[in-house]
Amino acid sequence: MTTDETTPGRNWAKNHTYRAAVLHRPTSVAELQEVVAAAPRIRALGSRHCFNDIADSDALVSLEALPDVVEVDDAAGTVRVSGGTRYGTLAGRLHPLGWAVHNLASLPHISVAGAVATATHGSGDRSGNLASAVRGLELVRSDGELVTLTADDADLAGAVVHLGALGVVTAVTLEIEPTYDVAQEVRTGLPWEAALEHLDEITASADSVSLFTDWRGDAVGQVWRKMRVPAGTGDEAAGGAAQAVGTGGRAGVGTAADVRHFGALAAEAEMHPLAGVDPRSTTAQRGVPGPWHERLPHFRMEFTPSHGDELQSEYLVPREHAPAALRAVRAMGDRVAPLLLVSEVRTIAADDLWLSTAYGRESVGIHFTWKSLEPEVVALLPALEDALAPFAARPHWGKVFADRDRALAGLYPRMGDFRALVERMDPRGAFRNDYLERHVLT
Numbered sequence: 001m002t003t004d005e006t007t008p009g010r011n012w013a014k015n016h017t018y019r020a021a022v023l024h025r026p027t028s029v030a031e032l033q034e035v036v037a038a039a040p041r042i043r044a045l046g047s048r049h050c051f052n053d054i055a056d057s058d059a060l061v062s063l064e065a066l067p068d069v070v071e072v073d074d075a076a077g078t079v080r081v082s083g084g085t086r087y088g089t090l091a092g093r094l095h096p097l098g099w100a101v102h103n104l105a106s107l108p109h110i111s112v113a114g115a116v117a118t119a120t121h122g123s124g125d126r127s128g129n130l131a132s133a134v135r136g137l138e139l140v141r142s143d144g145e146l147v148t149l150t151a152d153d154a155d156l157a158g159a160v161v162h163l164g165a166l167g168v169v170t171a172v173t174l175e176i177e178p179t180y181d182v183a184q185e186v187r188t189g190l191p192w193e194a195a196l197e198h199l200d201e202i203t204a205s206a207d208s209v210s211l212f213t214d215w216r217g218d219a220v221g222q223v224w225r226k227m228r229v230p231a232g233t234g235d236e237a238a239g240g241a242a243q244a245v246g247t248g249g250r251a252g253v254g255t256a257a258d259v260r261h262f263g264a265l266a267a268e269a270e271m272h273p274l275a276g277v278d279p280r281s282t283t284a285q286r287g288v289p290g291p292w293h294e295r296l297p298h299f300r301m302e303f304t305p306s307h308g309d310e311l312q313s314e315y316l317v318p319r320e321h322a323p324a325a326l327r328a329v330r331a332m333g334d335r336v337a338p339l340l341l342v343s344e345v346r347t348i349a350a351d352d353l354w355l356s357t358a359y360g361r362e363s364v365g366i367h368f369t370w371k372s373l374e375p376e377v378v379a380l381l382p383a384l385e386d387a388l389a390p391f392a393a394r395p396h397w398g399k400v401f402a403d404r405d406r407a408l409a410g411l412y413p414r415m416g417d418f419r420a421l422v423e424r425m426d427p428r429g430a431f432r433n434d435y436l437e438r439h440v441l442t
């Protein structure tokens with residue numbers, strides 16, 4: 001064996017110690033093919049940002065020692081990026097070339113292949129999750145073959161959100177678009193009743209909107225609004241924080257004439273979504289425009305994102321049920337809030353990817369950043385999932401969920417097709433693991 005071998009340790013949140021006895025770090029795709037073909041059971045490990053055992057197996061393989069490849073096809077409007085590359089690295093290469101991706105998650109630290117595999121998303125009524133930009137996949141199957149799925153392949157829609165079940169993704173082809181700038185503002189004091197009554201209007205008021213809340217009180221905690229502005233606006237404005245929010249400044253975020261804020265006021269200082277946490281780790285706010293990759297994530301690449309000592313859960317509900325689902329969680333506020341650091345509400349456009357949490361439905365994501373109190377959180381989740389069950393809530397694949405009734409299959413109309421795809425692509429079951437047996441394959 002020529003690959004570097006070690007043991008994998010723990011995930012980012014440190015709530016899961018990988019049981020795998022070995023972590024392979026091949027330095028070439030050929031080595032990776034050898035490793036995969038020889039392993040009875042193996043899974044790819046990305047940047048370890050999942051909060052459960054989705055990645056685990058007897059053996060793991062990381063693509064960290066492979067070079068970051070970012071190849072733009074200007075004519076096609078696509079980029080071919082190596083699977084282990086992080087979104088922050090991809091963005092740093094794309095932007096100077098005049099290109100961008102359509103959206104980003106709250107953090108740029110995650111690997112492209114790992115994020116796509118679990119249907120990771122940002123926010124935006126017209127913005128699909130990160131997987132929805134995939135136009136091709138290159139993966140090493142369990143027989144060691146390197147196969148390519150293109151947009152013409154009928155299997156692609158089933159293979160994009162794959163939960164690591166089909167192979168080790170060495171490269172992903174993503175649709176890209178000309179680079180753009182984004183201006184971001186934070187508002188506080190949005191009354192809950194206005195949020196519930198006018199949710200559609202509020203989420204449509206910018207390209208990407210997030211509501212941060214602890215569910216208590218009469219007002220939602222913070223409203224983060226990110227608005228696209230023409231590329232270059234940010235460069236002109238560099239150094240001058242003169243983009244006054246709420247005055248119709250050229251950044252566009254505060255064009256109050258065409259946006260109703262229902263009494264929410266623009267924050268005068270930068271804010272972290274979590275009370276008491278230094279906002280230095282967040283991306284620039286107050287309407288100052290900047291490149292897309294320095295505004296779409298809430299957190300900066302060079303800092304620990306979010307809190308750092310936390311767990312996360314999230315449930316995606318169909319848009320039309322969102323106000324009722326939010327009311328249901330609010331009614332549990334007294335049980336939720338003591339375990340919570342903060343919740344975030346986002347919107348995700350529908351897609352046609354079989355295991356995507358937004359498959360076939362315009363969606364609203366109800367997210368929970370929990371304190372690191374695993375037994376208490378795990379004890380609460382069944383009640384939370386019961387409250388959200390009437391709304392056909394789909395849990396985020398990469399976060400903590402209970403699914404104690406094994407009800408997930410019923411939420412995904414193409415689940416049977418996905419199982420058949422797993423059988424075809426991985427007949428010897430090398431990529432099966434406990435997580436898949438629990439939630440997907442049985």
Ligand SMILES: Cc1cc2nc3c(=O)[nH]c(=O)nc-3n(C[C@H](O)[C@H](O)[C@H](O)COP(=O)(O)OP(=O)(O)OC[C@H]3O[C@@H](n4cnc5c(N)ncnc54)[C@H](O)[C@@H]3O)c2cc1C
Pocket residue numbers: 012013043044045046047048049050051054055056063083084105106107110111112113114115116117118119120121122163164165167168169170305306312396398399
């Ligand atoms: C602080 C924080 C903030 C977050 N914010 C968001 C957010 O804004 N939106 C959101 O939707 N999620 C969010 N998440 C969740 C996170 O984006 C997902 O869990 C994502 O899947 C993590 O990617 P990863 O590279 O760390 O994957 P890992 O956790 O390492 O692996 C995830 C899955 O992908 C598979 N995989 C990884 N690499 C490959 C590969 N090369 N080939 C095949 N399979 C592979 C693994 O086998 C596993 O099944 C956040 C997580 C954290 C810790």
